[in-house]
Amino acid sequence: MTDFVKSLLGFSFKNLANLLLIFVVTKVLGDKAVGEFLYAMTFSLTLSIICEYGFNLSHPVAIAKEKVNHGSTLALKLWLTIVCFLVFLIIIFCDIYPYDSMTFLFVFSSIIMNSFTNFHLMELRGKGEFFGESKFIIKNNLTLLVLSCISLFIFEDLLIFSISLLFSRVLFYIYLINRIDLEAFNLPIFMNLKQVLLQFNYGFTYFLIVALGVIYVSIDILYLGYFLDSSEITFYQLASQIMLAICITSNTLSQVFVVKFSQKQNSFNDVRKRTFEGFSIAVILSIAVGILYYFAFPIISGFILNENYKNANELTFIFTIIVCLRHVIGISSAYLTSYMSNVYRIICTVSGLFYMLINLYFVEATNMVLYVANVVVEVHIVIAITMLSVITYDLVRRYYENNN
Secondary structure, eight states: OOOHHHHHHHHHHHHHHHHHHHHHHHHHHHHHHHHHHHHHHHHHHTTHHHHHHTTTHHHHHHHHHTTTHHHHHHHHHHHHHHHHHHHHHHHHHOOSSSSSHHHHHHHHHHHHHHHHHHHHHHHHHHHHHHHHHHOOOOOOHHHHHHHHHHHHHHHOHHHHHHHHHHHHHHHHHHHHHHHSSSOOOGGGGGGGHHHHHHHHHHHHHHHHHHHHHHHHHHHHHHHTTTTTTTGGGGGHHHHHHHHHHHHHHHHHHHHHHHHHHHHHHSHHHHHHHHHHHHHHHHHHHHHHHHHHHHHHHHHHHHHHHHSOOOOOOHHHHHHHHHHHHEEEHHHHHHHHHSSSSHHHHHHHHHHHHHHHHHHHTTTTOHHHHHHHHHHHHHHHHHHHHHHHHHHHHHHHHHHHHHOO
């Protein structure tokens, strides 16, 4: 529980800084501009899964098990970043992105730069130094918040604001490499493709897990962006962003228990005790955080946005249900990764994603935003039920094996 709280500090500040940034952008540039900014963020985060490659899961686990090769892992990330930018160029030249491409460029570049910072901070998490990681996360996002707000107040321009995002991420990365012992900076292995491919094979299932997870929480927004103006999906994007921000408790709980599960023996009593602990915390958090979201979001959205939006109450209730379900999915994912196989986690997520794609393909709703929101909550229900079914089967199997 202590590790959970320590890790939560940094991620909570990160989400608070993002929320403050959204507020400032809205008040300075308006609802339409913040809608475009949030869409660029969502598109960038989705595209960045190529260079992230599931390192937020695989890297801490490998460090905890002392099976990590820092140089080859960073070399793989550099190669994947090149691939990521090639895909970005294809999107721009094929005119796939629906809004301003220059804003997209700098927002995307800032996301990539920050992914390298997070990559190195994962070394601290893998060693159990959760508070040390949190301190750097706080410094990183404080730098972002201060510099980007200064650019907003001086220039009042979305493009310059997006440039300031990149500048702040580069500045903090330079600070980081002079303040932390980074084993991964030894890069002669960059051209050793054999070692890079070994890391690629090791992390592939983790990549699929993260990629599918990112896709199923962002495809709704990406989908709406091709049919509606950015101002029409601003409320939906804000509801989604705050939902993801407040679910930092779920993400942190999952990441902490992935490491804790990986450090423990796999006897039935140990699995049962750890599972009970994880799910107990998840249920309590899901209820508490769900209630907090339901009552806090209308206040936050009314404070941030300048306009009133239809279906606001319905969307608030739908995203409250999603908040609760994401805590169950989070701890279930940690169990599947640590005690079973990532294949099961992938299958469960694919089942939900398949359900979503079918429903989005056959959409005939007049209120597209509300229809998509209902599809998203149904997807979370499908994934949660599938994961819990697999976990129940595994616990029953372990019980019989332990008593025979």
